[in-house]
Amino acid sequence: MDYFVVIPAAGKGKRMKAGRNKLFLDLEGLPVIIHTLAVFESDPFCKGIVLSVHSDEQFEFEQLLSTHNIKKVHALAAGGQERQYSVYSGLKALPPETEIVLVHDGARPFITRDTIALLAESARETGAAIAAVPVKDTIKQADSGKVSQTVDRANLWSVQTPQAFRTSVLLAAQQKAEDEQFLGTDESSLVERTGYPVQIVESDYDNIKLTTPEDLYFARAIIAKRKESQV
Ligand SMILES: Nc1ccn([C@@H]2O[C@H](COP(=O)(O)OP(=O)(O)OP(=O)(O)O)[C@@H](O)[C@H]2O)c(=O)n1
Numbered sequence: 001m002d003y004f005v006v007i008p009a010a011g012k013g014k015r016m017k018a019g020r021n022k023l024f025l026d027l028e029g030l031p032v033i034i035h036t037l038a039v040f041e042s043d044p045f046c047k048g049i050v051l052s053v054h055s056d057e058q059f060e061f062e063q064l065l066s067t068h069n070i071k072k073v074h075a076l077a078a079g080g081q082e083r084q085y086s087v088y089s090g091l092k093a094l095p096p097e098t099e100i101v102l103v104h105d106g107a108r109p110f111i112t113r114d115t116i117a118l119l120a121e122s123a124r125e126t127g128a129a130i131a132a133v134p135v136k137d138t139i140k141q142a143d144s145g146k147v148s149q150t151v152d153r154a155n156l157w158s159v160q161t162p163q164a165f166r167t168s169v170l171l172a173a174q175q176k177a178e179d180e181q182f183l184g185t186d187e188s189s190l191v192e193r194t195g196y197p198v199q200i201v202e203s204d205y206d207n208i209k210l211t212t213p214e215d216l217y218f219a220r221a222i223i224a225k226r227k228e229s230q231v
């Protein structure tokens, strides 16, 4: 299933404590964002990429795209103060005829084309599908540091990106959120509040989001594991 992908890349990387946008950090010889972009660049079903970037970083991104021969970028959209706004800005830059759109964090470099294909197909069939993995830890709710509830883990998922949608479904949800000044941490939460059903597509635990410094250790281990399996 053909799709476009919107990649939010305008964050500040505060939790990574690198003093700059973590997507520029080197990961085994390539910037994080190039690892992510390369997956979509090599996917024949990806018909284009919209990258949402901070205006101060536009030139640096353009340089990286040129250096690393990333040709599928359809547009650089203006990043916003919040991830949600960066995504909406990217959606508005899509070709109007785009039927299926994926939204994928620039900070998740280990997505696979297999998972992408499952998501795009599920979005074609149902209109909304998100990558997720079963929760492995016990999850508890706490109030002022005191446990108030142990959440039943049986139906808990740790949600990732890509999140895939019929473009019209996501655009309507984004507009509703803007009208009502609702701020969500992912696209699915905006769609859910419209009452539209969202499907889970089981992803894999390698599809981590590089958020804190420890994640860079895991990232290097994932790259090493993948190199071993290619030998
Ligand atoms: N205003 C924002 C915030 C985040 N993002 C992007 O959304 C993805 C997921 O966000 P997150 O991991 O939170 O990145 P940062 O916001 O950079 O991290 P932090 O919250 O630690 O500053 C990242 O690719 C990030 O670049 C974005 O495009 N615009």
Ligand SMILES: C[C@](O)(CO)[C@H](O)COP(=O)(O)O
Residues within 6 Å of the ligand: 083, 105, 159, 160, 161, 185, 186, 187, 209
């Ligand atoms: C969209 C997301 O990656 C799903 O897990 C997550 O909500 C992004 O959170 P962040 O704090 O903006 O990185």
